[in-house]
Amino acid sequence: MSTRILNTPTASVRVYADADELALEAARRFARLADQYVGERGRFTVALSGGSTPRGMFTILANEPFVDTVPWSSIFVFWGDERTVPPDHQESNYRMANETLLSRVRVPRENIFRIPAEGRSPDFAAAAYAESLAQTLDCSTGLPRFDLILLGMGPDGHTASLFPFTTALHVIDRICVANHVGRLQTYRITLTRVSINEARNVTFLVSGADKAEALKAVLEGPAEPYRYPSQLIRPRDGSLLWMADEAAASLLEGC
Numbered sequence: 001m002s003t004r005i006l007n008t009p010t011a012s013v014r015v016y017a018d019a020d021e022l023a024l025e026a027a028r029r030f031a032r033l034a035d036q037y038v039g040e041r042g043r044f045t046v047a048l049s050g051g052s053t054p055r056g057m058f059t060i061l062a063n064e065p066f067v068d069t070v071p072w073s074s075i076f077v078f079w080g081d082e083r084t085v086p087p088d089h090q091e092s093n094y095r096m097a098n099e100t101l102l103s104r105v106r107v108p109r110e111n112i113f114r115i116p117a118e119g120r121s122p123d124f125a126a127a128a129y130a131e132s133l134a135q136t137l138d139c140s141t142g143l144p145r146f147d148l149i150l151l152g153m154g155p156d157g158h159t160a161s162l163f164p165f166t167t168a169l170h171v172i173d174r175i176c177v178a179n180h181v182g183r184l185q186t187y188r189i190t191l192t193r194v195s196i197n198e199a200r201n202v203t204f205l206v207s208g209a210d211k212a213e214a215l216k217a218v219l220e221g222p223a224e225p226y227r228y229p230s231q232l233i234r235p236r237d238g239s240l241l242w243m244a245d246e247a248a249a250s251l252l253e254g255c
């Protein structure tokens with residue numbers, strides 16, 4: 001395992017040789033946190049990221065040894081964001097996670113809380129999801145608090161569905177909103193910065209050379225959070241860990 005720690009002014013980054021090592025280490029971290037929180041609190045609440053990066057990690061978790069060793073029956077699964085498509089659509093974040101992981105492990109179906117993004121108005125979907133968060137998660141700090149939120153980052157520095165210069169970036173009085181993304185000409189349902197920053201642990205998984213410029217801008221560039229929304233992610237009382245492969249981290253200089 002050729003891992004290096006790269007410290008930037010705003011965060012430390014664990015850098016792995018390639019996407020496969022990144023996926024394996026992300027799976028190991030998921031399993032460690034699941035064991036920790038199930039041991040401490042009797043359950044583990046996690047919001048999965050969307051896109052393609054987590055596919056490798058999900059596949060590893062669905063196979064030996066993790067398929068038998070992770071306390072799946074005590075895990076509650078959510079998403080950080082969802083596209084406004086049906087759950088069987090090829091663009092659905094739920095579909096990808098269900099096909100690669102959730103249909104292969106023993107998470108009780110009643111512990112899986114997908115974002116009901118299809119059909120209804122996006123605002124209705126966001127409100128319904130926010131209600132399920134409030135009813136299910138620990139809200140002792142006044143906001144729903146995940147044990148772990150997994151995040152990806154786009155080549156434009158977006159995370160979840162907090163895209164550059166979109167209205168959701170400014171929302172601090174709601175935990176989940178419908179966000180119109182002009183560049184994509186669609187709505188997305190997304191956790192807001194306040195609910196992400198309430199998590200006990202936030203982990204970014206970033207892979208690929210196409211993310212290198214954005215990762216450098218986010219971690220080593222000036223503060224431009226509305227241009228690079230991943231800069232908005234700074235947990236109030238939780239850990240922030242960046243995990244990247246060498247290709248994505250190739251432009252980072254560290255300090």
Ligand code: 6PG
Nearest residue numbers: 050051052053152153154159160
């Ligand atoms: C989504 C994600 C989004 C994703 C990044 C990275 O719904 O698309 O939640 O934030 O994590 O766009 O996507 P890739 O992993 O496909 O590069």
